[in-house]
Amino acid sequence: MLTENEVRNLLGNFQDPFLHKSLKETKGVIDVSINEEKKHVSVKLAISKTGTREQIQIQQKVVEKLKESGFATVGIRFSQLPDEIIEKFRPEGPENNNGLLPSNKTVVISIASGKGGVGKSTVSVNLAVNLARMGKKVGLIDADIYGFSVPDMMGIIDRPVVRGEKIFPVERYGVKVISMAFFVEENAPVIWRGPMLGKMLTNFFTEVEWGDDLDFLLLDLPPGTGDVALDVHQMLPTSKEIIVTTPHPTAAFVAARAGAMAVQTDHQILGVIENMSYYESSKTGEKAYIFGQGGGDKLAEELNVPLLGQIPLGQPDWDDDDFAPSVYQIKHPIGKIYFKIAEKIANMFEEHK
Numbered sequence: 356m357l358t359e360n361e362v363r364n365l366l367g368n369f370q371d372p373f374l375h376k377s378l379k380e381t382k383g384v385i386d387v388s389i390n391e392e393k394k395h396v397s398v399k400l401a402i403s404k405t406g407t408r409e410q411i412q413i414q415q416k417v418v419e420k421l422k423e424s425g426f427a428t429v430g431i432r433f434s435q436l437p438d439e440i441i442e443k444f445r446p447e448g449p450e451n452n453n454g455l456l457p458s459n460k461t462v463v464i465s466i467a468s469g470k471g472g473v474g475k476s477t478v479s480v481n482l483a484v485n486l487a488r489m490g491k492k493v494g495l496i497d498a499d500i501y502g503f504s505v506p507d508m509m510g511i512i513d514r515p516v517v518r519g520e521k522i523f524p525v526e527r528y529g530v531k532v533i534s535m536a537f538f539v540e541e542n543a544p545v546i547w548r549g550p551m552l553g554k555m556l557t558n559f560f561t562e563v564e565w566g567d568d569l570d571f572l573l574l575d576l577p578p579g580t581g582d583v584a585l586d587v588h589q590m591l592p593t594s595k596e597i598i599v600t601t602p603h604p605t606a607a608f609v610a611a612r613a614g615a616m617a618v619q620t621d622h623q624i625l626g627v628i629e630n631m632s633y634y635e636s637s638k639t640g641e642k643a644y645i646f647g648q649g650g651g652d653k654l655a656e657e658l659n660v661p662l663l664g665q666i667p668l669g670q671p672d673w674d675d676d677d678f679a680p681s682v683y684q685i686k687h688p689i690g691k692i693y694f695k696i697a698e699k700i701a702n703m704f705e706e707h708k
């Protein structure tokens with residue numbers, strides 16, 4: 356494994372993608388810290404333009420190189436170089452303005468879970484829809500390679516339009532949706548492992564025409580804490596995370612590992628959502644805690660983040676004209692809970708605008 360200085364030297368050879376100078380020259384290697392025991396390296400780099408496809412490319416190369424050098428996990432963060440340095444090295448000629456996707460103002464939020472079946476996709480879909488109901492510009496990427504359920508859940512029948520090199524997402528309930536399901540044969544085997552998924556995700560970020568700057572880009576991640584989930588975590592640009600759990604204390608224990616993965620990859624956790632919290636009788640209003648109790652609270656406490664909400668068991672009441680089996684209507688009691696959670700999330704970013 357490399358020492359901190361060796362990592363600095365290695366990173367110093369990478370080029371700033373717009374200034375075409377080495378990171379050594381631009382003083383773009385800001386921070387390197389190594390956890391030898393866990394074989395983890397955390398790096399902070401400054402480049403001239405963040406939130407670009409070039410950032411994602413350099414990010415992938417850096418992660419690849421560091422893994423080749425013996426690190427098991429890599430955390431990577433980017434910031435913008437100071438204006439003086441950009442001015443000093445700015446190349447002649449028209450500025451390259453392509454590829455500002457997602458833009459600097461887009462908040463990327465990944466929805467993660469410790470295991471499958473806890474409702475991660477349902478939560479992703481309903482958060483996206485409710486952020487859009489608030490008037491936010493929202494994109495949703497279905498990156499759960501084990502089951503691309505988002506299009507079905509939202510009742511999406513259309514497919515994205517491809518024009519030239521750009522893919523135009525499908526819009527549903529005001530959310531721009533891109534799913535791996537659009538690009539693979541139905542029932543095709545799950546061959547999309549780490550690197551392939553990586554390529555696909557890069558394409559989602561760089562070749563998808565999201566239109567005006569998005570406020571939020573949500574990602575439905577693969578469940579679990581195995582290699583695939585770890586790879587995806589590492590590939591994401593500065594992403595925030597929300598962890599979904601069921602109320603059973605053992606479920607929360609497994610979800611805590613997903614939280615640990617987020618921390619390890621330098622992703623800030625915004626909070627925990629507890630799903631399938633209870634069943635409420637529509638006649639008596641009595642609550643039955645079918646899947647146990649306390650898991651969400653316990654996890655939130657352990658991760659030191661807020662419990663953003665508790666979602667009871669219940670189905671949306673869709674009609675045949677507008678079939679979206681997993682989207683709760685705005686007037687539905689669960690729809691209202693999702694709206695409140697969406698408000699909490701949006702408020703976390705209000706002061707920065």
Ligand SMILES: Nc1ncnc2c1ncn2[C@@H]1O[C@H](COP(=O)(O)OP(=O)(O)OP(=O)(O)O)[C@@H](O)[C@H]1O
Nearest residue numbers: 471472473474475476477502578631666667668669
């Ligand atoms: N609050 C809820 N009440 C009732 N059913 C729910 C609730 N949340 C999710 N479900 C149902 O549970 C099942 C699993 O949900 P979902 O697919 O969202 O989970 P997931 O964690 O994304 O699973 P996977 O990771 O395996 O894709 C679905 O059939 C979904 O409709």
